[in-house]
Amino acid sequence: MSDVVAxxxxxxxxxxxxxxxARCERCATHAFPLQATCPRCxxxxxxxxxAAAGTLWSWTxxxxxxxPPYRGPHPFEPFAVGYVxxxxxxxxxRLEGKPLSEWQIGDPVRLAAGPANEAGEIWSYxxxxxxxxxxx
Amino acid sequence: xxxxxxxxGLHPFGRFDISGREMGLVAARAALAxxxxxxxxxxxxxxxxxxxxxxxxxxxxxxLTGVPFxxxxxxxxxxGSAVHTCVQAIEAGTAEVALAVGFDKHARGAFAxxxxxxxxxxxxxADGMMxxxxxxxxKIQRYLHDHDLDPMLLAEIAALALRNGxxxxxAWRRRAMPADEIAAATMVNDPLTSFMFCSPSxxxxxxxxxxxxxxxxxxxxxxxxRALAFRTRRFGTFEVFSPWLAPDIAAGxxxxxxxxxxxxxxxxxxxxxxxxxxxxxxGAALMHLAECxxxxxxxxxxxxxxxxxxxxxxxxxxTDGGLxxxxxxxxxxxxxxxxxxxxxxQGRAGDRQVPGEPxxxxxxxxxxxxxxxxxxxxx
Numbered sequence: 448m449s450d451v452v453a454x455x456x457x458x459x460x461x462x463x464x465x466x467x468x469a470r471c472e473r474c475a476t477h478a479f480p481l482q483a484t485c486p487r488c489x490x491x492x493x494x495x496x497x498a499a500a501g502t503l504w505s506w507t508x509x510x511x512x513x514x515p516p517y518r519g520p521h522p523f524e525p526f527a528v529g530y531v532x533x534x535x536x537x538x539x540x541r542l543e544g545k546p547l548s549e550w551q552i553g554d555p556v557r558l559a560a561g562p563a564n565e566a567g568e569i570w571s572y573x574x575x576x577x578x579x580x581x582x583x
Numbered sequence: 584x585x586x587x588x589x590x591x592g593l594h595p596f597g598r599f600d601i602s603g604r605e606m607g608l609v610a611a612r613a614a615l616a617x618x619x620x621x622x623x624x625x626x627x628x629x630x631x632x633x634x635x636x637x638x639x640x641x642x643x644x645x646x647l648t649g650v651p652f653x654x655x656x657x658x659x660x661x662x663g664s665a666v667h668t669c670v671q672a673i674e675a676g677t678a679e680v681a682l683a684v685g686f687d688k689h690a691r692g693a694f695a696x697x698x699x700x701x702x703x704x705x706x707x708x709a710d711g712m713m714x715x716x717x718x719x720x721x722k723i724q725r726y727l728h729d730h731d732l733d734p735m736l737l738a739e740i741a742a743l744a745l746r747n748g749x750x751x752x753x754a755w756r757r758r759a760m761p762a763d764e765i766a767a768a769t770m771v772n773d774p775l776t777s778f779m780f781c782s783p784s785x786x787x788x789x790x791x792x793x794x795x796x797x798x799x800x801x802x803x804x805x806x807x808x809r810a811l812a813f814r815t816r817r818f819g820t821f822e823v824f825s826p827w828l829a830p831d832i833a834a835g836x837x838x839x840x841x842x843x844x845x846x847x848x849x850x851x852x853x854x855x856x857x858x859x860x861x862x863x864x865x866g867a868a869l870m871h872l873a874e875c876x877x878x879x880x881x882x883x884x885x886x887x888x889x890x891x892x893x894x895x896x897x898x899x900x901x902t903d904g905g906l907x908x909x910x911x912x913x914x915x916x917x918x919x920x921x922x923x924x925x926x927x928x929q930g931r932a933g934d935r936q937v938p939g940e941p942x943x944x945x946x947x948x949x950x951x952x953x954x955x956x957x958x959x960x961x962x
Contacts, residue, residue, distance in 0.1 A: 453706040468827075476818075479827035480704060487818045504828075505728070507720035507772045509711055514692065518709040528712060530721060530828055537828040539712055539721075548773065552728050561710065571710040 451518060451570045456480055457560065458496055463580070464558055465496040466572060468536060477535040500557035500579025501533040506542060506550040518562075531556055531574050534582025544576035555579075584847060586673050587798035587805045588790050588960070590618025591922040594686070596786035596909040597755035603635020603912075606787035607686030608644050610915070614789035619801070620680060625791070627678030628652040629668035631661035632914035635688040635785075638665075659861065659950020660813070661685060662788065662917030667813045667956060669792050681792045687912030689783030701824050701952065715951070716780060716864070718823040720772030723866025725821075727774070730881030734774045737865040738766035739887050741779045744862055744901050747894065748908020750934040755784055756908045779865035784910025788918035790925070806925045809959040810847035814840040816953025823951045836955035837861075837874040837947060844945075845876065848959035852876035855959075856941030857927045858898060859920035861949040862905040872900070875947055875957070899937045902927060917948040917956060928962045 458467050468479040473490035481494050506529030512519070519526075527542040527550055541561070542550060557579030561571030592613025594606035607630065615622060622645045630638030631654060639652040657664040662685035669681035694715055698708040707713050727734055742762040748754040760778060768776040798805035816822055819833030845851050852875060860875065862868035869887075873880040877898060886892055892900040903909065903923045906916060924944035926932045944960040 451705050451709040453704060456704075456706070476829070477827075505721045505725035507717055507724055507774075508770070509714060509717055509772060510770055511716075513708075513711045513714045516698075516705070516708050517711045519711055526711065528717060528721070530725075532830070535830065537830065539826050539828075541710060541712070552725070571706045 451564060453570045457569060457572055460496045463499055464560060465499050466538060466558060468495050468497040469493065470495040479536050479538050497536065497538065498533045498580070498582040500555065500581045501531045503542070503550060503552055503554040503556055504530040504532040504537050505552060508547045540572060540574040543573050584670070584674065584808060584810060585795045586670050586792055586808045587795040588808060588921070588925055589793055589798050589802055589805045590614045590620065590791035591925045592617055592789045593753050593919065593922055594787035595753040596784055596912060596919065599785055603632055603686045603688035603785065604641065606688070606785060607632065607635065607638065607641055607684050610686065610787035610789040611641060611645060611682060611684045614682065614791050618791040620791060622646045623648050625650055625680050625682045627669060627672045627681040628684065629655055629665040629681070630684035630914070631655040631665050632685065632687050633661065633689070635686045635912070635914060638684065638914070641684065657950070657954055658952065659863065659911065659913055659916065660948050660954040660956050661914050663813060663948045663956025666790070666918065666921065666958070667811055670808065670811050673792060673794055679793060679797065682789060683792065683918060684787070684789040685914035685918045686787035687914040688785040689912065691783070694783060696824065703824060703826065707826055712826070713824055715823055716772045716775065719864045719866055720775050722821050723869065724774060726866065726870055732869070732881060732884060735762065735766060736869060736884055736887055737774060737779050738762040740868045741765045741865040741907055743887070743892055744868070744905045744907035745778070747902055747935055748904025751903040751908065752933070754904040754908045755910045756904065775864055775866060781863055781906035781909070781911045784912050786909070786912040786915045786919070788915040788922050790918060790921055804929050806928050807961050809961050810844040811956065811958045812840045812843035812847065813956045814843065814954065820953055822953040835874060835949070836953050837871060837949050837957070840955040840957040841875040841947060844957040844959050850943065850959065854943055855898065855945045856943045857902060857924060857937050858900050858945040859902070859905065859923055860900055860947045862901055862907050863911065865907070867949065868901070868905070871947055871949065875945065894935055894937055902932065902935050902937060917946070920946040920948065921958065921960070924960050928960060
């Protein structure tokens with residue numbers, strides 16, 4: 448399987464890792480990940496660093512192994528996944544740092560680096576239990 | 584609208600040893616026989632299938648009459664799109680008699696989806712987030728929270744579907760199951776257990792349509808398609824395969840399609856005698872009751888626990904067991920709903936016949952990536 452590389456997904460801003468999102472130059476709509484044109488009005492979007500922390504907006508547990516191209520440990524390990532409210536946008540993310548069934552809507556979470564490929568490049572991200580610097 | 588249904592046909596839903604195309608043929612021939620028409624009297628056709636073969640290739644078995652046959656694909660809305668295409672041809676005056684057909688034959692388990700086909704980055708699927716069952720769980724988890732609804736309602740609404748499936752000859756799952764057993768089954772994606780989901784399956788369904796004027800000449804039992812509305816999502820809705828959501832969640836395509844269908848039909852949700860709703864899983868069934876206008880959001884518990892949704896209730900829903908009991912052959916599923924409504928309105932639904940000679944019916948499909956087709960039927 449070829450390496451999954453997600454260039455530009457995570458940026459380092461003043462020593463803090465942030466997800467790279469997009470902001471519409473015309474209507475200020477935010478999106479994630481970075482995309483060229485606005486899903487609301489079609490105008491160009493520019494890159495913007497999203498907040499490094501937020502609150503859990505919804506969650507579930509993936510208890511069955513996803514079909515390919517899912518790339519996870521063998522044997523399969525169930526994982527929590529949810530939407531994290533970052534103020535301007537809600538980002539879907541794998542969740543770590545709590546027992547699977549103990550997640551609750553409203554839990555504070557912060558960004559962490561995800562898995563790396565064989566070349567050592569980080570290709571995804573996680574949100575982990577705990578407070579951090581949220582949306583301004 | 585001025586279009587009516589004069590024939591319906593099904594191939595049972597489930598798992599079978601024949602191809603998807605063959606199930607489509609069975610359904611198409613049954614619908615033609617029900618209408619008392621032959622294939623060479625059909626002057627327009629539309630059909631769809633995701634995994635069962637090319638719909639337009641049915642002409643090589645039905646007969647090479649030169650008929651225009653449009654193949655469509657719109658995810659779970661595929662069958663609805665086929666009907667929509669036929670209705671437009673009849674209303675435009677370019678067709679007199681049209682056949683809408685759908686069939687499918689899916690592999691077991693949740694659909695595997697390609698990130699690239701949805702315009703999504705590879706990492707999204709590789710990291711395990713491109714999973715349909717996961718989306719349904721995330722959406723209903725938040726909905727239950729926002730509307731302070733009891734998660735047990737999910738098991739109760741699934742039990743209603745399986746009870747109806749147990750008395751439906753063409754259904755796949757024929758065993759009724761109490762809500763407690765459904766709630767205690769294997770958890771797939773919290774809060775949804777295995778028996779709260781429909782599964783990809785196999786089957787075929789078809790209808791024959793013509794102008795209402797001609798339908799009345801042909802048959803005393805024709806059913807009028809009073810409205811058919813097709814909508815895609817607007818900005819801000821909560822859809823499958825979304826790496827992000829907008830801060831304000833907008834009403835989904837179902838709300839728009841249902842409103843438009845009722846407006847065209849000139850009647851409201853309170854006038855509907857029987858309804859078939861998209862219950863891809865129990866959460867969808869719960870949300871669609873409100874999205875179609877049958878109750879305010881958050882008041883589904885009253886409808887479910889009063890018995891209103893049962894076959895002898897005031898608003899019988901998914902009388903043939905819905906997707907939960909029939910599975911979802913994508914190309915056929917929306918047509919199955921219309922076939923069931925026609926049978927109910929004609930008094931031909933057997934053990935599951937809604938009492939009191941229902942006069943009006945409603946169908947709703949909803950699917951990726953945010954489309955809905957709703958219809959209103961009446962006799």
